[in-house]
Amino acid sequence: MLLSVSAIDTYYGSSHILQEVSLEVSEGEIAALLGRNGVGKTTTLRSILGLSPPRRGSIRFAGEEIAGLPAYAVSRKGVAYVPDDYRIFPDLTTDENLEIARRLSPRMGIWNRERVLELFPKLSELSRSKGINLSGGEKKMLGIGRALMANPTLILLDEPSEGLAPLVVANLVEVLGQIHEQGVTILLADQNLKFCRKVCGRGYVLEKGAVRFGGGMEEIWGNEEIIRKYLVV
Ligand SMILES: Nc1ncnc2c1ncn2[C@@H]1O[C@H](COP(=O)(O)OP(=O)(O)O)[C@@H](O)[C@H]1O
Ligand SMILES: [Mg+2]
Numbered sequence: 001m002l003l004s005v006s007a008i009d010t011y012y013g014s015s016h017i018l019q020e021v022s023l024e025v026s027e028g029e030i031a032a033l034l035g036r037n038g039v040g041k042t043t044t045l046r047s048i049l050g051l052s053p054p055r056r057g058s059i060r061f062a063g064e065e066i067a068g069l070p071a072y073a074v075s076r077k078g079v080a081y082v083p084d085d086y087r088i089f090p091d092l093t094t095d096e097n098l099e100i101a102r103r104l105s106p107r108m109g110i111w112n113r114e115r116v117l118e119l120f121p122k123l124s125e126l127s128r129s130k131g132i133n134l135s136g137g138e139k140k141m142l143g144i145g146r147a148l149m150a151n152p153t154l155i156l157l158d159e160p161s162e163g164l165a166p167l168v169v170a171n172l173v174e175v176l177g178q179i180h181e182q183g184v185t186i187l188l189a190d191q192n193l194k195f196c197r198k199v200c201g202r203g204y205v206l207e208k209g210a211v212r213f214g215g216g217m218e219e220i221w222g223n224e225e226i227i228r229k230y231l232v233v
Pocket of ligand 2: 041042043084158159189
């Protein structure tokens, strides 16, 4: 397993949010965290990265315990995080946003500016546009592009399809497929079951901070009870 999360409990102050969350992601797969708003998807990703460290439980990445490490140390080990609001620099251009991501990472690998722009032709047309002038979809693409510039082994991707027009979502499905082919492992959190079915092999369904179901996406897709109880229809 590339990532093994075992029974983590995460709190915000005294609010107990994650309740013994366990999940596994194997090398090269795209796995989904599913569930309605507020169930703990983002908190799970933040826990893995070390932004909201769990109080109990274990997180093993590439054979090493990473629970309790600060986020910069986890990212140096090859975990990249794309938050749901992408956090690109609004006053910097597309190129500058990509360049900063490269400089912040000590990791070498196949991803560089050319590769990333090949993946997102639209971004290459916008290489001199400031972040603030990009559309929501373009910002999401740039967020993913920045993550790739760090040459990560694992990308934690929060709400990639949220707020995107259907055509942009279709393009994103394509792009994630290409990233997958390059061997990058992805754990993504998304409410959109149809999107996840197209992109992911397996998924975990969360409710109230706990994993209620884990299995193949087709199994989830075919389970009316899970969909009715825990997912957005
Ligand atoms: N910074 C925070 N402080 C306190 N509670 C928070 C904070 N962020 C999220 N929460 C709460 O934690 C729960 C899980 O949130 P979150 O992980 O963002 O869910 P999701 O990503 O599935 O929508 C929610 O009840 C939310 O209100
Ligand atoms: Mg969220």
